[in-house]
Amino acid sequence: MARKLAAGNWKMNGTGDSLAELEALAKGDLPKGVDVLICPPATLISRAAERADKIAIGGQDCHAAASGAHTGDLSAEMLRDAGASYVILGHSERRADHGESDEMVRAKTDAAHGANLVAVVCIGETLEEREAGSTLQVVGMQLAGSLPDGVTAQNTVVAYEPVWAIGTGKVPTLEQIAEVHNALRDALVQRFGNAGADVPLLYGGSVKPGNAAEIFAVSNVDGALVGGASLKSADFAPIIAALAAS
Numbered sequence: 482m483a484r485k486l487a488a489g490n491w492k493m494n495g496t497g498d499s500l501a502e503l504e505a506l507a508k509g510d511l512p513k514g515v516d517v518l519i520c521p522p523a524t525l526i527s528r529a530a531e532r533a534d535k536i537a538i539g540g541q542d543c544h545a546a547a548s549g550a551h552t553g554d555l556s557a558e559m560l561r562d563a564g565a566s567y568v569i570l571g572h573s574e575r576r577a578d579h580g581e582s583d584e585m586v587r588a589k590t591d592a593a594h595g596a597n598l599v600a601v602v603c604i605g606e607t608l609e610e611r612e613a614g615s616t617l618q619v620v621g622m623q624l625a626g627s628l629p630d631g632v633t634a635q636n637t638v639v640a641y642e643p644v645w646a647i648g649t650g651k652v653p654t655l656e657q658i659a660e661v662h663n664a665l666r667d668a669l670v671q672r673f674g675n676a677g678a679d680v681p682l683l684y685g686g687s688v689k690p691g692n693a694a695e696i697f698a699v700s701n702v703d704g705a706l707v708g709g710a711s712l713k714s715a716d717f718a719p720i721i722a723a724l725a726a727s
C-alpha cells in the first residue's frame with residue numbers, strides 16, 4: 482500500500498515572513514501516518530528546512546545537469562545541499578511557461594534520483610484534451626514519457642493535476658478522478674511491478690479543506706498536491722487531518 486502524502490506547493494509565493502505559516506503547521510499536532518511536504522520558493526528552502534523538522538522540504542524544479550553554465554538554474558544536488566528531500570518536476574505551469582517536455586521531465590527526474598531526492602512528477606490534461614475525450618491517452622503518454630527506469634515507491638511520487646482545475650475552484654467529479662488514478666496505478670504496476678503498486682498517487686487542483694475528505698476517499702488517491710490552500714496553516718492543517726482520517 483502506498484504511503485499517504487500531503488504536499489504543499491507554494492509556487493512563486495512567500496518571503497521570510499511566510500515561514501511563520503510553516504512553523505505554525507510544525508507546532509501543531511501533525512497526525513501520524515501522513516507525510517507532510519512543503520515546497521517553498523528556492524530562496525526559502527534552507528531556512529524552511531532549519532525550522533520545520535517534522536515537515537519535509539522540497540524544491541519546485543531542478544536542472545537535469547549536475548552543474549555547468551545554466552544561469553539561474555539549480556541542480557538537484559544544490560537543492561539537496563540546501564535541505565530539500567523532494568523536488569516537484571514537470572508541473573503544468575513549468576511545462577507551459579518554460580516549454581518543458583516529457584523528455585526533459587524524465588531527465589530531471591533521473592537527476593533528482595541521482596541526488597537522492599524524491600521526485601514528485603506532475604501530469605494532467607488541459608480542458609481541450611478533457612473535452613476531446615483524450616484524458617487517459619494524454620496522461621498515459623505523459624506518465625510513460627516523464628518517468629525514467631528505476632522508479633521505486635521510495636524515490637518517486639506521481640501527481641495528477643488536471644490543468645483546468647489548478648487555481649480555478651473547478652474540480653473533476655470523484656468518478657473522473659477515480660478513472661484517471663486507477664488507470665495510472667495500472668500503468669505503474671505494468672511498468673514497475675510491485676514498486677508501481679506503492680508509488681504514491683496524489684491528486685492536485687483546487688483541493689480545499691471543504692473537499693479534501695471526499696477526494697481522499699477515492700480509490701488510488703494517496704494524498705494531494707495543494708497550491709493555494711497550502712499557503713496558510715489554517716487551511717492546510719485540516720487537509721492533512723482529512724488525509725490521516727481517510
Ligand SMILES: O=C[C@H](O)COP(=O)(O)O
Binds near residue numbers: 647
Ligand atoms: O501544485 C499545486 C497545484 O497546481 C494545485 O494548485 P491549487 O491547489 O491552487 O489549485
